[in-house]
Amino acid sequence: xxxxxxxxxxxxxxxxxxxxxxxxxxxxxxxxxxxxxxxxxxxxxxxxxxxxxxxxxxxxxxxxxxxxxxxxxxxxxxxxxxxxxxxxxxxxxxxxxxxxxxxxxxxxxxxxxxxxxxxxxxxxxxxxxxxxxxxxxxxxxxxxxxxxxxxxxxxxxxxxxxxxxxxxxxxxxxxxxxxxxxxxxxxxxxxxxxxxxxxxxxxxxxxxxxxxxxxxxxxxxxxxxxxxxxxxxxxxxxxxxxxxxxxxxxxxxxxxxxxxxxxxxxxxxxxxxxxxxxxxxxxxxxxxxxxxxxxxxxxxxxxxxxxxxxxxxxxxxxxxxxxxxxxxxxxxxxxxxxxxxxxxxxxxxxxxxxxxxxxxxxxxxxxxxxxxxxxxxxxxxxxxxxxxxxxxxxxxxxxxxxxxxxxxxxxxxxxxxxxxxxxxxxxxxxxxxxxxxxxxxxxxxxxxxxxxxxxxxxxxxxxxxxxxxxxxxxxxxxxxxxxxxxxx
Numbered sequence: 001x002x003x004x005x006x007x008x009x010x011x012x013x014x015x016x017x018x019x020x021x022x023x024x025x026x027x028x029x030x031x032x033x034x035x036x037x038x039x040x041x042x043x044x045x046x047x048x049x050x051x052x053x054x055x056x057x058x059x060x061x062x063x064x065x066x067x068x069x070x071x072x073x074x075x076x077x078x079x080x081x082x083x084x085x086x087x088x089x090x091x092x093x094x095x096x097x098x099x100x101x102x103x104x105x106x107x108x109x110x111x112x113x114x115x116x117x118x119x120x121x122x123x124x125x126x127x128x129x130x131x132x133x134x135x136x137x138x139x140x141x142x143x144x145x146x147x148x149x150x151x152x153x154x155x156x157x158x159x160x161x162x163x164x165x166x167x168x169x170x171x172x173x174x175x176x177x178x179x180x181x182x183x184x185x186x187x188x189x190x191x192x193x194x195x196x197x198x199x200x201x202x203x204x205x206x207x208x209x210x211x212x213x214x215x216x217x218x219x220x221x222x223x224x225x226x227x228x229x230x231x232x233x234x235x236x237x238x239x240x241x242x243x244x245x246x247x248x249x250x251x252x253x254x255x256x257x258x259x260x261x262x263x264x265x266x267x268x269x270x271x272x273x274x275x276x277x278x279x280x281x282x283x284x285x286x287x288x289x290x291x292x293x294x295x296x297x298x299x300x301x302x303x304x305x306x307x308x309x310x311x312x313x314x315x316x317x318x319x320x321x322x323x324x325x326x327x328x329x330x331x332x333x334x335x336x337x338x339x340x341x342x343x344x345x346x347x348x349x350x351x352x353x354x355x356x357x358x359x360x361x362x363x364x365x366x367x368x369x370x371x372x373x374x375x376x377x378x379x380x381x382x383x384x385x386x387x388x389x390x391x392x393x394x395x396x397x398x399x400x401x402x403x404x405x406x407x408x409x410x411x412x413x414x415x416x417x418x419x420x421x422x423x424x425x426x427x428x429x430x431x432x433x434x435x436x437x438x439x440x441x442x443x444x445x446x447x448x449x450x451x452x453x454x455x456x457x458x459x460x461x462x463x464x465x466x467x468x469x470x471x472x473x474x475x476x477x478x479x480x481x482x483x484x485x486x487x488x
Contacts, residue, residue, distance in 0.1 A: 002366050003322045006035040006042045010095045014045045014189065016052055016213065017196040019059040020206035027051040028218050031186045036102030036332040037323050037370040045189050048212035053181070053221040056210035060152045060179035061227050063207030068149060068177045072127035079123035079175060081202035086116035089198070093163060093191060100188035101159050102332040102371070103286060104323040111163045111191075118167030121453040122175040125474050129176060131481075140487035147478040149177035150253075151229035154222040156243070158234045159188035159334060160289045166195055168457070169232050170209070172473035178230075181210045183222055187334055189213040220246050228252060230477070237462050255466030255476055257291070257458060259391040260419030263412035264294030265434065267405075268303045270424035270446070276310035278424070279397070281448045283375050284318065287333050288395035291463075292420040292442065292451075296381075296388055297399045298408050304401045308357065308379055311399070315358035318375045321367070332371040333394055339371040342394035346376055349387045349396070354378040359395070383411045391417070405434065413439045418460035422448065441467075 014033075015022035027049030032041040048056070067075075086093065090112035097108030131145035153173050157165040162184055173180055184192035196211035212218065223231050223246040232255040233243045240256050247254045264282060266275045282294040299307045323331035333339050339362065346360050359376030373395055381388050381398040388398050402408045412421055421440040425431055435443045441459045444450065451457055456472040458464060466476050 003037050003370060004324050005038055005040065006099045007095050007324070008042060010092055011043060011099065011190055012096075012194040012197060014043050014193065014213075016046060016048050016056075017193060017209075017211040018052065018056045019210065020200055023052060023055075028214055031215070033187070033189065034335060035099060036334050039336070039369045039371070042099060045186055045213055047186055048183070048214040048218040050217070050221040052212055053214065053218055053225060056181045056212050057152055057154075057222070057225050057227050059207035059210055060181050063205055064151050064179045067179055067205060067208050070177075075175070075177070076123045076126040078202055078204055079119050079126065079171065082198055082204075083116040083119040083123065085198045085202055086112045086119065086195075089194075093194065096190045096194055097163060098323050098331075100162060100190050101289075101334050102323050103160075104325075104328045104331045106326055106329060107286070111161070115163050115167030118164075118453045119171045122171035122473070125172070125471070126175045129474060129478060134482070136484070142485045142487055144483050146481045146483065147176075148481050149478060151178060152181065152227055153178045153477060154181050154183070154225070154228040154231045156183045156219055156222070156231070156233045156235065157185065157192070159185040160286055160291075162188050163191040163195065165234055166192060168468045168473070169234070172468065173232070173477040174208070176474055176477040178477055179208045181212060181222060181228070183212055183214050183219055186213050186215055219243075223247050223254075224249055226250055231255070232466070232476070233257075240464065256464030257466070257468070258419070258462060258464040259393070259417060260291045260293075260459065260463050261296060261389065261391050261415045261417045262292055262294045262420040262422065262440070263296045263298055263415075263438075264422035265298045265402075265408045265412060265424065266300065266303070266307055267408075267423075267425040267427070267430065268300040269426045271426070272303060272307055273310060274446075275424040276307050277314060278422075278448045279307075279311055280314050280318075280375070283377075283395040283397045284330050287330055287373070288397075289333060289338075289393050294420070294422045294448070295392060295397055296412075297397060298402050298411055299399060300408070301401045301403050308399060311377055311397075312357050315375045315377050320363070320372065320375065330375065330395070332367075333373060334371070336371060338394065339373060342373055342392060342396065345387065345392050345394070345396060349378050349381075349385075352382070352385055352387070354381045354385065354387060354398070357399070383414060389415055405430065409434060409437045413437075416462045419463035420444070420459075
């Protein structure tokens, strides 16, 4: 079966959105966006340079005083309107998500409803953000705090889930009263650009949300800008170091959501069929291109052979192919560079002595034009090896046997990352005990990747810091001011 071309008719205007104006003549040049399933260019995308970033920040700064003072019920209503529009345009965003990065439509179909839920949830915080009365002593006084927005927030999102990232970050930032300059990735700009249009359609004042696709130079200009009061970055650790170095120039705070090398621990008392099926989520979901994917599978030795056989069987029947096919769950990786890099990781793992159990090849035939890699499973992976320690961001699973609970926890924690972890067990005491010992910002027990908007999400160690979700997400985009009034 041949792979269908990208549905170009759904693409929005690729121009930058600054205030309420589209800008196509930009100083950052342009890039040809490539559809990952075919390798063909969909459109030329203008990229923002320092001039466009400056204009977008100026628009946000100008809009901030009025947006900050917008009556809270009005702010809430506007966010709810965005949620409503996302639901009504869900099919459009599903198609855009697939064009953006090759994610199968069966998965992108859920992106707009999930983003809508995040906007609706955070809308409810708009009229509940306040302060507290602080006990005063030493002299008569009335002391209270005010939770204030930062002002202009620069947001840099990744290409692997742009619409959901917008929901996780923009919704609390706007609910808290900030204005935003959003830099979507040049690899996946369409969903964010269309979302920018929805903000205007919902009635947001021009300048509250600005969308400027840009490359590294534009990103650096955004982070360095003196009128950007806070930055939230999602991406790789290497880029995060550059972001922090640029932010240091103005001492602005930075929130970081970075990569992971998440352990999925399968104990012998778990539901092994469900655990094996779930383990493949690590490389099936987004073709392994997810920061929380459980790409290290730790299996208790007494059931190792049984679980490995189940994993190999499921991997061999993986529903991979044309991402527009409703029966396909696994699509291509994002671009040619990623494909070459991942194939290099696979070859290196083979040479290092890990045993290839499934996959390991780039797909050919009708899929040769795109960037399709077979779901790949390695067994007997050395916990200290590159495959076990470094984020692949592709469909490559590392299986590691262990003998007891203590060893499992030690292996799981023996990494520079600390974003997510998974535990499969029917022993309730063990579930609590191991969850407490794992060094990770998020632990899932007998399940995979649920991220409710009410819960905090974020990492430790080189997986970043700061939290999105729930009241923690609102706090990420507010800062307290203390007011002390003498009563003497």
